[in-house]
Amino acid sequence: MAMKLIFAIVSDEDAPRLMAEVNRAGFRVTKLNSTGGFLRSGNTTLMTVVDEKSTQDVLDIIHANSKSRKTAINANMPPTTIGTSYVPYPVEVTIGGATVFVVPVEHFEKF
Secondary structure, X not given: OOXXXXXXXXXXXXXXXXXXXXXXXXXOOEEEEEEOOOOOOEEEXXXXXXXXXXXHHXXXXXXXXXXXXXXXXXXEOOHHHHOOOXXXXXXXXXXXXXXXXXXXXXXXXXX
């Protein structure tokens, strides 16, 4: 039977609920702490291996439990545009949601 490895990179805020729902559906999940490169915010990378026919079920759970949201961050204007000092100003950005990778698994063992 063909197996798939699903990597889901989600917000730390969404991870506990998502893990609970994946487990409730009968799938095992492994959690890795990670950090986003853009905002340097805390992320969680979840990994699960499922048979090919269960892939969409897990993707549906991820979609239902990983919400994007808007937040304000302080950004700095480069000093070349305003003189020699930095002036922080709020910028609204979208955070959260999920980035998901599904890759084929050639071999899988659990012992």
